[in-house]
Amino acid sequence: MKFHVAVLLLLCAFVIAEAASKHRPNHKKASLSQKKHLVEIEEKIERLLAEEEALEEELNEENEEYEDDVAEEEDEEDMEEEDQREEEEEDEVQAAYDEDDEGPLIDLCLEKYCGAGRECVVNLQGEAECQCMQECDFEPDDRRRVCSNHNETWNSDCQLHRMRCLCVEEAETCTKEKYAHVHIDYYGSCQEMPECTEDEMKDFPRRMREWLFNIMRDMADRHALSDYYMKLEEEAENDDTKKWTNAVIWKFCELDGHPRDRAVSRHELFPLRAPLYTLEHCIAPFLDSCDADDDHVITLKEWGKCLNLSDEKLEHIEEFCEDLHDD
Known part of the structure; x- marks a missing residue:
């Protein structure tokens, strides 16, 4: 706004000076100093216009940054609300198997039997269900190895049973369909056994x-x-x-x-x-x-x-x- 006023004042000064020079009897013989003064006014007007354009670009950039900041703050607020809802759901599940406000927690999996390769978990509905084990501990001891009915050595019985569960459930992590019926033949690494006559x-x-x-x-x-x-x-x-x-x-x-x-x-x-x-x-x-x-x-x-x-x-x-x- 200040730039607009300055430009208008300079333009007025330029017009007045131009008009004055024309009404003088010897305006054609105006001094070189007057012409120089007019040139300086024109240059100032050009500089002011250039500065005004630069200022407008700067203001536009600041507005865009402000709008981005507002959008980011709104996204953060949405994420906080989502996290709060999830925490409230978890609290509801927790409250579902509290014996009372001051009493001990009830283990919903205590009487839930899950077969080999499966584990009991409490879902968001507060119900105990059996799912394939997420992972098995690595067993460095060779004595924990087992030999399967496919004559393949597995690192542990847990890994074999977990794979069978995944294949029974047709999970993407099932490596071979035949493992839906894999079972342990004996403890230890597989070895060449004599045929039964x-x-x-x-x-x-x-x-x-x-x-x-x-x-x-x-x-x-x-x-x-x-x-x-x-x-x-x-x-x-x-x-x-x-x-x-x-x-x-x-x-x-x-x-x-x-x-x-x-x-x-x-x-x-x-x-x-x-x-x-x-x-x-x-x-x-x-x-x-x-x-x-x-x-x-x-x-x-x-x-x-x-x-x-x-x-x-x-x-x-x-x-x-x-x-x-x-x-």
Whole structure:
């Protein structure tokens, strides 16, 4: 604004000076000093106009910076509001499993069972759910390695089970589809195992029954069986016709963990298979043969038939597990 006024004043001065020179009788003989004065006025006007243009550009830049600052402040306010909403949601979840305002927190995952390779988490709705483990600790000890049914060595059982979970859930981080059915064959790095001969395979059910009965009797001597299975062990001791049947039923029911569904999965066979594989190389093909329909689980009838129990013993065998018997 000040520049506009200055320019106008100079223009007025220039006009007045020009008019005055024209009304003088000898205006054509104006002195050189007057002409020089007019030139100086013109130069000042040009400088003022140039300065005004520069000032306008500077003001425009400042306005743009101001508008950017305002937009950035608005974005920061939006982010703060979003963070505040998330904190409020988390507080609501926290409050959902508080026993009371002063009492201890309720662990919603305390009674939530998640299979191998999964972990329990509390979601934003305050519900406990099982998800594939985010990561596994690196195991530097070679003794923690495991060999899979694909004859591949894994750094730990956690990594193998986590990968299986990811493949079952069809996650992008699943490296191979076949890992949806991966399971542990035995502890330690994979090694070349001798083949199980036909004669060894044929005799294996008998040796397996003997071994199961001896384990059951040893646990009974240590009072490590429930009252129900203690009774089955006593019957097996006193009645040879129940010796193999009761031992076979006890072991199957013990393996049938989570869920109790009258079927043993490949994972549930792990406590039986893994420790014995390097000592009993026939156990792997034997257990595979028990899964007659190849559905990756072994039913109690398949288990009994695989261990050569008679059809008469198999007829009502599914009623013998303790939890099913109590129902």
